[in-house]
């Protein structure tokens with residue numbers, strides 16, 4: 001069965017061009033620093049993000065973990081949103097592996113955090129009761145806040161607080177190119193207030209594996225050792241990096257199509273009885289849909305019916321779905337999805 005798979009943009013398969021360049025990729029032992037394709041991807045990534053250096057890592061989770069471990073020691077505190085991916089979905093790695101204490105602050109619906117909350121969260125460094133504030137982690141686009149792009153003005157305002165208190169800044173930019181596309185602001189400018197940034201090649205950009213962590217040269221030197229420590233040193237990784245280069249060069253330029261289809265799917269679903277579609281400013285490739293009171297079944301039950309109609313959708317709550325648009329979802333799939341919802345809800 002040819003699924004319409006809207007569960008995530010992580011389900012994207014590599015494109016035909018990616019598969020072709022993977023076969024031909026010139027590779028070497030990257031732990032020896034001898035893989036020219038990995039080096040090329042890292043240099044291109046750093047340039048695109050406006051940083052001195054980049055490091056290819058197996059996942060966004062590892063990129064964020066290395067970022068936190070590089071900036072913080074045991075007993076240090078990291079400030080982040082209560083809906084941050086790093087807080088919710090990275091297996092508590094910063095605490096388990098780094099002894100780093102997460103200090104979460106309420107995320108607002110637009111993916112930001114109240115600046116006053118951040119100011120108040122910074123600890124008095126002279127009081128021995130407190131952990132030591134060291135780092136602020138922000139996310140762009142913000143996944144659990146609806147996949148919204150967060151404007152750079154917010155990032156700059158947080159950076160002022162960070163500078164005033166000697167804190168570092170890390171950006172979980174898993175989908176930073178979706179933010180770049182939606183805001184019309186270059187990824188380098190979005191990443192500028194940050195000491196380090198992670199972005200994913202393996203989501204909407206369609207590469208099979210990998211993320212890149214970018215920052216200053218000394219930061220990446222330290223990150224290299226941490227990657228090795230975590231078991232993330234990969235050998236002939238140029239096979240993967242080759243696909244990453246296509247992801248970065250080409251796939252970053254077409255994300256607007258996914259955003260357009262997400263908006264169209266949202267509009268179509270808004271006209272289906274029983275559905276309430278969340279409309280957000282700076283939405284990108286995600287649609288969040290809620291079941292209204294007229295619908296008896298849970299999101300789980302509806303997902304089962306959708307599956308029998310060829311549509312895969314993830315419930316993100318008892319009454320909510322997140323639908324993610326990506327390269328492998330066509331205009332026809334968008335229409336078919338709306339039709340499948342209509343049918344699944346009319347049972």
Ligand SMILES: *Cc1c(COP(=O)(O)O)cnc(C)c1O
Pocket residue numbers: 058059060061062064085086139141142143172174175200202211
């Ligand atoms: C997917 C994702 C990550 C982690 O990436 P993996 O490669 O799945 O480990 C980090 N942050 C955000 C916002 C994500 O959506």
